[in-house]
Amino acid sequence: MTEKQENILSAALKLFAEEGFSATSTSKVAKAASVSEGLIFRHFGNKEGLLNALLDLGQEKAKLVYSNVIFETDPKELIRKAIQLPFNVAKEDHDFWRLQFKLKWELNKYNEASWEPLQVAMTNAFKKLKYKNPEMEAEYIKHFLDGLVGAILRGSPIDDIKMTNFLLDKYQL
């Protein structure tokens, strides 16, 4: 991985996340990365190859974030961690997640299943906590988290302390 290659990747991530994949031209990426346009195609084959390289890199980060929640054994702590996901995601890897959320509307290639391990883990946690309907409870919170993360990534002003406290109270954590 050369320096210019890294420049291309970071410029592309920023631009794709801000303005969208289709709306960002390869020449724009090249200029932002201070690189000739041809180099993008030498390294990544085509525009989609560049996108996939970004998604592959991000996928590893995503797994780290998820696994920290999923492998938590204490059910209350698991829910607690799940609730904090939106606010963590907004801080680190903001661009990657914004790209991810944009893509699920821009292309159909979105991995809707990436939520699933988390949903299963939450279902188990709610089971352990003797909730009446753990499956639906997990699906409910999943949609909520999806909506909340989306709002945060779009720049909605959200009082994270207020929201966190509200949720901790609601789920008696």
Next chain:
Amino acid sequence: MTEKQENILSAALKLFAEEGFSATSTSKVAKAASVSEGLIFRHFGNKEGLLNALLDLGQEKAKLVYSNVIFETDPKELIRKAIQLPFNVAKEDHDFWRLQFKLKWELNKYNEASWEPLQVAMTNAFKKLKYKNPEMEAEYIKHFLDGLVGAILRGSPIDDIKMTNFLLDKYQL
């Protein structure tokens, strides 16, 4: 409003909702509407004018949907109606809502405030129902509904009866 004008609008709505605004060319719209490309510019000025015409038409439908919930006086019934919004929206005006949700990621022109009257109404309803934290309760359900509508519009298979019953039970309606 001539017939060809209507053809342009319906073809554009379908294509913009399916493939996105930027990704749909004016020539594609013209072909789908069986119309010369120049006619689009005669009637709507430019591509963005066509989009705005669609959004204006949809806004009226949106107000109807919202007002049915907002002006409900019985708080329990209001929450009940709010909960059913995602499933109604998915049936009628599917394309318009899909376009709306796509746009809030594709452009920054999204009207995040269009939710607000609904949120205020829900806050009042939760107040009447003596909830401990009506404001946050309303924001919570807002994000949930946003996430759920998004999932439905993206084609996620959701058991609406199960979900509705779960929610009715959760909010004791």
Next chain:
DNA sequence: GTAAAGTAAGTGAGTACTTACATATTAAAT
């Protein structure tokens, strides 16, 4: 000295939009 990394200058196809012209509709004048 060979292979990888890099660039400049193209390529054809597609883009939003314009222009010049034709047809249809309406309204006024005779």
Next chain:
DNA sequence: ATTTAATATGTAAGTACTCACTTACTTTAC
């Protein structure tokens, strides 16, 4: 009623430009 003038509706063929991508060539690194 019929002609005439004006206006709205429509089209075909362009415009300049941008797009993703290629080619021919040079520089760098081991």
